[in-house]
Amino acid sequence: MKHRLILCMILLTLVPVFARGQNRAQAASPEEIIAAIDRSASSLRSLRCDFVQTKELSLLQDRMVSQGVMYYRQAGGQLRWEYRTPYRYTFVLNGDRVMMRSDGRTDVVETSANRMFREIARMMMSTLTGRCLTATSDFDIRVRAEKGLWIAELTPRRREMTQFFVRVNLCFDPERQLVTRVEMVEAGGDRTVIELKNVQRNATIDESVFAID
Template identity: 30%
Template structure:
């Protein structure tokens, strides 16, 4: 019985592995060119998101949701609205945090979440493919083009084992981000109801 269960798990694991395949060199070139070209036309982005935090010791992922606002050249607001009020604004190399009315400011330089923010902004602006701090590989399945970023530096490896960015086949902006920690725990962020080049007032980026 145990042998059968093991074989079943092995088969399922392999089905999962082979559901993705590496892009060819020509596919990578084409994908990068399309994303970079389309990104030049993106001045702003606003979207709803759902975030799932997976911890091995919990039977169910922790779910939060909210809105994300991006405006060129590098302003970003993560606004959590459920089940609590919390926002993080990235602007002018600083991070502005509003934790249910308790406000603070942090210098973003060399901060781990600033690097993650850079990946998100880069995926929108088209400047994500030449990052010196990550090894980048490209995969695809029937639904997504998938960009995997593996950190090169020890300072990032302490916190992040891998970042996966999912691009729908019919879209050139990220629809899902997965941040995997060295422990195997991960955070998955799914974007919904995206609006490109919608008017976003600068006040959105003031905490």
């Protein structure tokens, strides 16, 4: 269960940066915003960023903050999502293999033999290519410009996703041309916020980052 929830959060941060040409957020229509994402996806080869994740528990009025780093490379469908503080957890997707490492234990899964991870791989590619904003079988989508930001509100349609969250807001900075914040609201009122920092698009990433052993 823990792995599946973490993977859902990973997927929802992987929306590509926007294409150039939209300089004023308030002037963009929903159709223009989605078209900009689609144009940008074709030139996205790699991505590296730091992230800060804040989990807000509604019943306990408590906050749990963790930090880490994410690497993505289009060639071979490679992804590394790594929590570094206050605990260590690493998820690596490399082609048709997945590795999860936590507390000294390493698990390796072949996606071809596991339905859940096949779906994860499919959704990852859908998100990275921007198709998540047009894949109506996965989400109901509302896109708007608000207070200098572009905001995509995603409501999941698939039952396996609704058990983890009821709504996701993706917040984009059009001037910097990237997604900067993901807000995930769960059915019980808990909220997870992921802020992306130090984003490097199309940076050179060593193959060893995605090694599975």
